[in-house]
Amino acid sequence: EPEVTQTPSHQVTQMGQEVILRCVPISNHLYFYWYRQILGQKVEFLVSFYNNEISEKSEIFDDQFSVERPDGSNFTLKIRSTKLEDSAMYFCASSSDHGVGGYTFGSGTRLTVV
């Protein structure tokens, strides 16, 4: 069964450093998403991406966040200057039809900012 692949599975970074979280969505999917889950809290939507541009973003997705699809297969989330409160599990997901037919989630990247 096709999978969404996320790398790395765990990343530790110093506060103030830039991090890039990587995702390889399912190849024929057109819609891509990033979510985060702070430990012990519910999953939160960050951003959706379609046709090489952001289609929706939440208030969490401020200027320190950016997304990119650099090469037609990878979908990346960049956090420019990490803060302690960015520590969370970050999930990538993709769908073929904007979620109406279902999403496929990656297994997540646990980001720890120290």
Next chain:
Amino acid sequence: KNEVEQSPQNLTAQEGEFITINCSYSVGISALHWLQQHPGGGIVSLFMLSSGKKKHGRLIATINIQEKHSSLHITASHPRDSAVYICAVLNNNDMRFGAGTRLTVKP
């Protein structure tokens, strides 16, 4: 008030019991998803519903659009069903999540 409310927050059952998890939402939606999050953190999509009822193995999901309510049922529960079950609604272009129901099934 949260846009997506789940109940109960925690649920402990004996193996073989019938389980019901409820989800109520307050926004207009195009679809509702039930997700399963394993202890390791990974998320699996179980169902997507926009009306009626769906069944997959021992899992059944129903939705009542008029009442803005959905239920997830597990028949003949098993310890491997232990996980957090999350209701999420698709509203415009983003997905809103419930806080999850932590299910523990004891042998």
